[in-house]
Amino acid sequence: MLVKKNVRTRSLPVPVPADRRRFRQRLLAWYRRHGRDLPWRKTDDPYHILVSEIMLQQTQVERVLPKYAEWLDKYPSMEALAAAPAKDVTKTWYPLGYNIRPKRLQSIARESVAKYGGHLPSDEATLLSFDGIGAYTAGAIRSFAFRERAAILDTNVARVLFRVFVAKGDPKSHAMKRHLWTLSETVMPMRHVFDFNQALMDLGAMICVARNPKCPVCPMAKSCVWRRTAVVREPAE
Numbered sequence: 001m002l003v004k005k006n007v008r009t010r011s012l013p014v015p016v017p018a019d020r021r022r023f024r025q026r027l028l029a030w031y032r033r034h035g036r037d038l039p040w041r042k043t044d045d046p047y048h049i050l051v052s053e054i055m056l057q058q059t060q061v062e063r064v065l066p067k068y069a070e071w072l073d074k075y076p077s078m079e080a081l082a083a084a085p086a087k088d089v090t091k092t093w094y095p096l097g098y099n100i101r102p103k104r105l106q107s108i109a110r111e112s113v114a115k116y117g118g119h120l121p122s123d124e125a126t127l128l129s130f131d132g133i134g135a136y137t138a139g140a141i142r143s144f145a146f147r148e149r150a151a152i153l154d155t156n157v158a159r160v161l162f163r164v165f166v167a168k169g170d171p172k173s174h175a176m177k178r179h180l181w182t183l184s185e186t187v188m189p190m191r192h193v194f195d196f197n198q199a200l201m202d203l204g205a206m207i208c209v210a211r212n213p214k215c216p217v218c219p220m221a222k223s224c225v226w227r228r229t230a231v232v233r234e235p236a237e
């Protein structure tokens with residue numbers, strides 16, 4: 001795979017346009033055949049997207065599915081969640097765990113009702129001003145709810161981008177995270193950003209998993225740097 005120097009970091013490469021194009025095409029073609037059918041992919045309601053994204057932090061999709069339905073049944077809007085007693089909100093969250101999350105969700109709902117009429121704004125700076133909305137969640141809300149051209153980087157996406165395009169260095173370092181954000185922005189298409197971002201997450205969750213990635217059935221197998229360098233890397237691990 002050809003690369004050119006990333007002008008922002010000067011040391012880490014970004015893929016050239018032809019490789020970006022191939023990556024997008026392969027990813028989207030794979031997603032159209034294998035992407036998961038999930039309820040939060042059938043809505044553009046920012047509140048519903050927010051609920052799904054907060055629930056999916058640290059929690060498997062299978063555990064989130066029934067709770068997502070129950071939650072929206074009980075709190076169908078920002079207003080309903082904002083007005084609910086905090087104790088009930090925590091109880092409804094059970095057994096998802098990490099109980100700071102329902103508190104954050106309710107605090108976002110209350111702020112949205114107090115300042116934005118129960119809506120979530122679409123601009124990045126305002127989304128980031130909410131306590132509990134970080135860069136990933138802001139990108140997810142913008143691309144999934146508002147269909148904007150916004151990059152995302154969660155653990156799964158970071159793993160895919162690191163393996164396909166980098167495959168060396170410390171994937172957890174700040175410099176690498178910055179570079180992976182740059183990569184996520186660089187490979188993002190002009191159109192179909194919703195599908196592209198969902199596809200990145202699915203590839204990381206279903207194929208390029210943390211342990212024993214399923215390289216033989218991966219759409220990136222031909223170009224992935226991690227796969228190509230596996231023989232060299234393995235003796236050192």
Ligand code: SF4
Binds near residue numbers: 164207
């Ligand atoms: S080829 Fe293997 S390591 Fe590379 S992206 Fe696919 S599953 Fe991940």
